[in-house]
Amino acid sequence: MSTRAYVTYPGTCPDCGADAEWRGAQLLLDGADALCWDSDLQCPACGLALTACGGDELPLGVRELLLTAHGRATVRVGPEARSAVVMRVLRASLTLDLVSVRSVLAEVRRGTYVCTLPEAELLARWMRAAGVEAVAEWLADVRT
Numbered sequence: 001m002s003t004r005a006y007v008t009y010p011g012t013c014p015d016c017g018a019d020a021e022w023r024g025a026q027l028l029l030d031g032a033d034a035l036c037w038d039s040d041l042q043c044p045a046c047g048l049a050l051t052a053c054g055g056d057e058l059p060l061g062v063r064e065l066l067l068t069a070h071g072r073a074t075v076r077v078g079p080e081a082r083s084a085v086v087m088r089v090l091r092a093s094l095t096l097d098l099v100s101v102r103s104v105l106a107e108v109r110r111g112t113y114v115c116t117l118p119e120a121e122l123l124a125r126w127m128r129a130a131g132v133e134a135v136a137e138w139l140a141d142v143r144t
């Protein structure tokens with residue numbers, strides 16, 4: 001299953017300066033082991049069409065928009081999952097240091113780790129590849 005989340009956000013046409021809307025999507029492709037990002041802009045004034053895509057670095061602020069527009073997701077691991085294995089996957093996938101990986105592990109255990117659905121699905125894939133039972137799921141919308 002490929003997972004995708006996209007949002008639109010206002011921008012400016014780099015050619016003519018008119019207000020134009022960007023559409024950005026965060027994607028996890030079928031069988032992929034990394035997220036990718038693409039965005040496009042269609043200028044209503046001059047007709048310029050731009051497409052940009054990249055790795056997993058979302059443009060600033062867009063991740064927040066995705067979380068707001070699509071809701072928050074998390075990755076859940078089974079209670080029998082070994083912390084050492086989960087931490088190893090988290091460290092490798094999120095490039096965390098030893099201190100922060102412990103707090104992320106605690107969040108995952110409590111079910112309070114927040115990410116986008118494509119991110120959660122990718123983490124769950126990596127966990128399962130490491131032999132940990134894991135699922136990506138939507139977080140109940142509890143505003144904090």
Ligand SMILES: [Zn+2]
Nearest residue numbers: 013016043046
């Ligand atoms: Zn334009």
